[in-house]
Amino acid sequence: MRKLYAVPLGLVGTGAATLAYASMIERNWFHLRRFEVPVLAPGARSIKILHISDTHLTPGRARLLSWLRKLDELEPDLVVNTGDSVSHPDAVGPFLDALGPLLDRPGVFVYGSNDLYSPVFKNPTRYLWRTSKKDYAVRRRVPDLPYREMGAALMAAGWLDLNNRIGRLKVGPLDVEFGGIDDSHINRDRYDKIAGPVDPQADLRIGVTHSPEPRNLDRFAADGYELLLAGHTHGGQICVPFYGALTTNCGIEPARVKGLHRHGPSWLHVSAGLGTSPMAPFRFCCPPEASLLTLVPRPS
Ligand SMILES: [Fe+2]
Known part of the structure; x- marks a missing residue:
């Protein structure tokens, strides 16, 4: 009988x-x-970009x-926030407060769906056979989180709003x-509004998007x-040891679910993000992260 239950x-x-472990340790094991x-012109001085994403902030974190x-101790030259910053109406203030002196540095941001819509419970395993994109088509259509207030505060600090914009x-x-x-x-991308060749006089050209959707990356x-x-991808969030991510929740393939890769002639960095949806508060073999990108000259 004892063997039967063992x-x-x-x-x-x-x-x-x-x-x-996944909910109490790894979810708070920030990396x-x-x-x-190597993206700068030969001879250019290197710069540091702090890339944060998907903090999904809720009270109590x-x-x-x-x-x-x-x-801020990293002294980045630029801060890039690729969205899903908050997951609760009361999280905007603490998020801005935590950014603190980073707001005094040059910065840019875009929104993710979770900045607009508060989370609802979903079966987390459904990501294995579909993305969550269809969820937004059948859910409430009116944003219920104060994303506009958050954006206004970031812009008041001098950060660029890059939602279907250039700057x-x-x-x-x-x-x-x-x-x-x-x-x-959530079908709010309007690449046509920014389409066109970039300015060759600029020293560098950076494209910013929440979700690494290949059709937009191509453009x-x-x-x-x-x-x-x-x-957006959360690095897969729940990964298989010695294998990696099973899903990206968008069109990009699991091999580029996070980290630095090429996309045609461009470099692509996908952040695995710092948070989780409050409805799936765990990470496994995919610790939360921010990234410091040091841009250096291309080999001549
Ligand atoms: Fe996210």
Whole structure:
């Protein structure tokens, strides 16, 4: 009788321990990833970009807030936020407060779907056979989170709103042209509004999007954006040890679910993000992250 129950009890115990680890330890085990990107003209001075994404902030995430507050110590020349910053109406204030001195640095941002719509419970395993894009088609259509207030505060600090917009910033010694789109996951992307060749007089051209949807990445690359920055995938969020992500929740393939890759002639960096949906508050083999990209000259 004891043998009969040993296997199921062992499985239940292992599952409970894994869930506890994923929700209490790994979800708060923040990492800073560093990449060198050879994208500048020969002889140019290198610059540092801090890429944050998918913080999905909700009240009570003290460890996340405290880790965010320390990122200014990296002294980035530019901060890029690729969206899904908040998942609760009361999270905008704490999010801005945690950015703190980062707001005094040059910055750009786009929205993700979760900046607009508060989370609802969904079966997290459904990502294995479909993306969550269809969920937004059948749900409420009126945004219920204060994303406009958050955007206004970021713009008041001098950050560029790149939701279907282009813009220009001085980043260190470089004159940088930006193009960005709103979230394709909820059909708010309007690439046609920013379409066209980039300015060859700029020192660097950066494309920004929440979701790394290949059809948009193709257009950024064709227009001449040399560096593309995206989030959204959460790196797969639940990954298989020694294998990796099973899903990206968008059109990009799992091999580029996070990290630095090529997309045609451009470089693409996808952030695995710092948070999780509050309805699926766990990460496994995919710790939360921000990235520091050091842009250096191309080999001559
Ligand atoms: Fe997200």
